[in-house]
Amino acid sequence: MKPVKRVEFIIDSLMVETLLESLSEINITSYTVIREAYGSGERGVRGGDIFSGAFDNSYVLIACTEDESKQIIETVRPVLKNLGGMCLVSDAQWVLH
Template sequence: MYSVKRLEIVIDRSYLNRLLKELENCGIEGYTVLDQVRGKGERGLRESDALADIFTNAYILVACSEETAEKAVAAIRPLLKMSGGMCLLSDAQWVRH
């Protein structure tokens, strides 16, 4: 195992491609995306069963170094300000297999 930063992001689905490009520009080589997640926040209820990507959210999970996480948070903050959503940064242990 080794220590990493766990970056969890929920963002309006319409901003997903821009967010992923920002993450890649920061050196993030891998991530997991869950489309059409539901929840309730400052912008109200977001459903997961919409017929289109309008009014849906995406969840992005990243494991990276602390330095890369700091760059990524700075890069995506403007997108989160425009779109709403949230970003959580925590310590994690990567279990190598």
């Protein structure tokens, strides 16, 4: 196994492309996006708007090195400040196969 940092975002689905553009500027090109995430938080219940997607959230997952995680946080902090959302960083183990 290989130690990595797990960087997770929950953001408004309409803002995923803005987040991904910010990540591409620092050469982060490996990620997973899961659309239509729903839950409850500071803005109340979010998700499940089948007509417009206006209140849907998306989940973005990145596995990276510690240095990359620091760079990601520095880059996306202003984006999150404007867009809202949540970012979590934790230690993880990448299973090599």
